[in-house]
Amino acid sequence: xxxxKQNSPSLSVQEGRISILNCDYTNSMFDYFLWYKKYPAExxxxxxxxxxxxxxxxxxxxxxxxxxxxKHLSLHIVPSQPGDSAVYFCAATISGNNDMRFGAGTRLTxxx
Amino acid sequence: xxxVSQTPKYLVTQMGNDKSIKCEQNLGHDTMYWxxxxxxxxxxxxxxxxxxxxxxxETVPNRFSPKSPDKAHLNLHINSLELGDSAVYFCASSQDLPWTSGGQETxxxxxxxxxxxx
Numbered sequence: 029x030x031x032x033k034q035n036s037p038s039l040s041v042q043e044g045r046i047s048i049l050n051c052d053y054t055n056s057m058f059d060y061f062l063w064y065k066k067y068p069a070e071x072x073x074x075x076x077x078x079x080x081x082x083x084x085x086x087x088x089x090x091x092x093x094x095x096x097x098x099k100h101l102s103l104h105i106v107p108s109q110p111g112d113s114a115v116y117f118c119a120a121t122i123s124g125n126n127d128m129r130f131g132a133g134t135r136l137t138x139x140x
Numbered sequence: 141x142x143x144v145s146q147t148p149k150y151l152v153t154q155m156g157n158d159k160s161i162k163c164e165q166n167l168g169h170d171t172m173y174w175x176x177x178x179x180x181x182x183x184x185x186x187x188x189x190x191x192x193x194x195x196x197x198e199t200v201p202n203r204f205s206p207k208s209p210d211k212a213h214l215n216l217h218i219n220s221l222e223l224g225d226s227a228v229y230f231c232a233s234s235q236d237l238p239w240t241s242g243g244q245e246t247x248x249x250x251x252x253x254x255x256x257x258x
Contacts, residue, residue, distance in 0.1 A: 030182070064247075071144070071230050071249025072183070117183060130183035 031055045032120050034131035043140050047105040051118030051131055054099065058120040058129075063092060063103045066115045066133070075116075076103070108138045143167050146231050146250040153221060154258055161216045161253045163231030172214035173247065174206060175230040183230070189214050221257045228252045 033052045041047045049063075059080040064072035078085040078092045078101070085092050091104045105112055118131040144165045153159055165172060174186040187206040188195055194206065203219045218225060231250040 064249075069251065071232065071251050072247075073249065074246040115181075119183075128185050132181050 030129075030132075031058075032118055032129045032131040034116075034118055034134045036134050037132070038135040038137070040137045040139065041108050043110055043138055044107045047103075047108045047112065047136055047138065049103040049105075049116050049118075049134050049136065051101045051103075052099060053101075053120050053129075055120070055122075055129075056099065057122045059123050060121045061092070061094060061101050062119045062121075062128075063090075064117040064119060064130075065112075066117060072117055105136075108136075110138045110140050112136060113138050144231060144233055144248050144250040146229075146253050148253060149251065150254050150256075152256045152258065155221055155223060157221050158217070158219045159221060159255075160218070161229055161231075161255070163214050163216070163250060165212055165231075165233040165248070167233055167235075167248060169233040169235050169248075170211065171234050171236060172208070173232040173234075174214065174216050175232065175249075176200075177228040177230060177252070179227070186216075187214075223257050226255055226257045228254050 062077040063075040066072040094101045115133040121128040171190045173188040205217045207215045232247040234247040
């Protein structure tokens with residue numbers, strides 16, 4: 029039962045443009061969400077997170093938006109750079125539950 | 141000086157064998173984790189240790205057992221390996237649990253151990 033879904037396995041954008049990575053979840057109890065970035069042959073790297081009490085969190089070029097009613101979150105990267113090319117994982121957790129669910133990842137390719 | 145290290149990086153073994161994967165973190169973190177990335181690329185949490193105490197066991201078979209000799213190490217022992225155990229196993233650490241505010245929740249991952257059971 030995949031409670032966190034990333035329906036786009038891949039995304040390709042031009043350098044300088046916006047990259048939008050999407051994530052949907054089914055469990056309304058999730059109240060904390062994270063995005064990780066992963067390069068080949070390396071472990072995931074934490075990018076940005078958001079609590080369910082917020083609908084937006086920004087860190088430099090990265091912004092995460094949360095739509096609780098739609099059970100949807102998205103990661104915006106502006107402007108996209110070739111070094112952003114990686115697999116991006118969305119994750120969700122329930123505070124106090126010590127559990128974390130990951131999506132299957134979206135491979136982002138930023139073309140120069 | 142790698143923050144989270146795992147050994148070995150690759151592990152090829154026969155069905156039925158017992159093997160261990162080691163993990164060490166030099167970040168002074170209180171919490172360590174083991175994840176399994178299956179063939180569909182889903183990352184699933186297996187265990188986490190907080191201050192040497194197991195606080196999660198994500199319905200993994202009891203053939204898998206985490207061992208934490210100290211706060212900096214969380215080793216994964218696997219008994220009677222099966223074909224379905226083939227996967228990439230990631231170790232991670234964080235100062236505190238994932239949802240803690242103040243930026244403490246960042247998990248630092250190791251490079252992964254690619255296990256192939258033949």
